[in-house]
Amino acid sequence: MxxxxxxxxxxxxxxxxxxxxxxxxxxxxxxxxxxxxxxxxxxxxxxxxxxxxxxxxxxxxxxxxxxxxxxxxxxxxxxxxxxxxxxxxxxxxxxxxxxxxxxxxxxxxxxxxxxxxxxxxxxxxxxxxxxxxxxxxxxxxxxxxxxxxxxxxxxxxxxxxxxxxxxxxxxxxxxxxxxxxxxxxxxAPALRPAKRTPEEVRDELGAGQRPLMLTIARLAQQKGLETLLDVAAGPWRERTGLPADLAGGPLFLVAGEGPLRAELEGRIRREALPVRLLGNRDDIPDLLGAATAVLTAARWEGQPLSIREALMAGKPVIATAVGGIPEIVGDAGILVPYGDVQGLRGAVRTLLEEPGAAETLAAAAARRGREMPxxxxxxxxxxxxxxxxxxxx
CATH class of the missing domain: 3.40.50.2000 (Glycogen Phosphorylase B;)
Known part of the structure; x- marks a missing residue:
């Protein structure tokens, strides 16, 4: 043919x-x-x-x-x-x-x-x-x-x-x-094996034992990154339910480049947000290995590679229920409507604070990752x- x-x-x-x-x-x-x-x-x-x-x-x-x-x-x-x-x-x-x-x-x-x-x-x-x-x-x-x-x-x-x-x-x-x-x-192509341990990645980032919420996205309008910054701006430090070594709350990592970098950097700096813009990375498997969960606040996605890679790595997903995301994630994550800052923030808290939640979602993610076509x-x-x-x- x-x-x-x-x-x-x-x-x-x-x-x-x-x-x-x-x-x-x-x-x-x-x-x-x-x-x-x-x-x-x-x-x-x-x-x-x-x-x-x-x-x-x-x-x-x-x-x-x-x-x-x-x-x-x-x-x-x-x-x-x-x-x-x-x-x-x-x-x-x-x-x-x-x-x-x-x-x-x-x-x-x-x-x-x-x-x-x-x-x-x-x-x-x-x-x-x-x-x-x-x-x-x-x-x-x-x-x-x-x-x-x-x-x-x-x-x-x-x-x-x-x-x-x-x-x-x-x-x-x-x-x-x-x-x-x-x-x-x-x-999704087969996920490459990580070259570094999670501890080595954490040391590079200076993250200590803080939970890591990883977003893999182009820094562009479609990805809803202004909502992600709203989530990161939550009152994490005021929480008393977290252990002492996690009292600073999660650290939000964004791997990717794009036209909104300067705008996002400006807000992160002004508000002292716990967000790191990592730029384009060739070590996504390493970052996934260290991440607590993968988070996306996108306005719309079809079948994003980042989420499929998260599932293959056995990582829970927190995402907006838009486009093809619900079909991909299934029971392996927590879905909220687009733009729902409180819902996304609450999903992060559920994952970190509810006993067994992270383990249950990780097991579901690994299963769905194995089922990917x-x-x-x-x-x-x-x-x-x-x-x-x-x-x-």
Whole structure:
């Protein structure tokens, strides 16, 4: 099968996911083309995984001239593909426009339950199936929200199948007219073993025996870090229920970089908050080993790698009940509504003060970590979504 992946600028989970699919498809004898910005090839090395990579500037923000060039390039490069699989809303909309004409017919089932031939491209021959995986939801409004809504409608009306990382995304795409919406299987790579002991990590941080609440996140609006700082600002020092060596309360660690660093640093400094911004780290397994729990206050998440890694490490999770988080966490953590500072603060207290709570959640986390789908399951899932191929194509 000839599969063309289309993706935009990414430095995180989307790129790793496409690389994993590329490796799995190539191992199975399929021919893979990856279309995207040069930066994604430099970071993920799709060519080294056996794919053909072609640079196309699929930017993360609208630009009429660049977008038109991208649409034309995608149309030309994917003409022979039996399946075009775009990742992300921007890439999905550009791939849909590049497909030409109206959406193909394969989603319309005949009396025998079999899918018909796709719509024709005209002289260029018929188009292959268009599959779009949506990895994120918009959490901003205004003009950005309006543009996002337009792109959603393009994908919903033109894609043959839409794969989503959370139920709310699926419900939205169905309301917008998508005819075939399915859950995406997004596995986490195996967690690397820690290189240092928890005690060594604590010594580096000067944490003593204080509980460590670890957040792994880009320092960006979606991650709800202002709420995290509100939680950290709680009256931890006034508590008398904690042992003397924990009287300072938990220490909040944030691993990641992003545009909000200066703003967050300023508030941490002004309010003397027990928060450390650690920057980008290549020792996440070490940090997980030392952490008491993983905490996220995000506005929205799909299937975040940080939470899946926490579960594989057997760490309890405290998180906002948004996007795909509840399905991933299950009984392995404490979930609260987004923006509920008191709820998050109370969840931390429950974990630290309620006898047996941390141990029970850790055991549940380890169990769910073992149940996480692997790369083979993800590849099998997309092959099913691609559907049977027409032998005349």
């Amino acid at each position: 000839r599969v063309a992946f289309v993706l935009g600028t990414t430095s995180g989970g989307t790129g790793r996911h496409v690389l994993m699919l590329t490796e799995g498809l190539v191992r199975r004898g399929h021919r893979v083309l990856v279309v995207g910005p040069r930066s994604v090839e430099e970071q993920f090395s799709f060519a080294a995984a056996g794919a053909r990579f072609v640079e196309v500037a699929v930017s993360d923000r609208p630009h009429p001239g660049n977008d038109l060039r991208a649409v034309l390039a995608i149309r030309r490069l994917t003409r022979e593909a039996e399946v075009v699989h775009a990742h992300g809303l921007r890439a999905g909309a550009l791939a849909a426009l590049g497909a030409g004409g109206r959406r193909g017919r394969p989603a319309a089932l005949g009396a025998g339950g079999r899918r018909g031939r796709p719509a024709a491209l005209g002289a260029g021959g018929r188009r292959g199936r268009l599959v779009v995986t949506l990895h994120n939801a918009l959490t901003a409004g205004g003009l950005v929200g309006f543009v996002y809504g337009v792109l959603e409608r393009i994908v919903a009306r033109r894609a043959d199948r839409v794969l989503v990382v959370s139920p709310d995304l699926g419900e939205r795409m169905t309301r917008l007219g998508a005819r075939d919406v399915r859950a995406a299987v997004v596995p 692997g790369g083979d399951a993800a590849v099998a899932s997309v092959l099913e979504a691609y559907g049977p191929q027409d032998p005349t194509g």
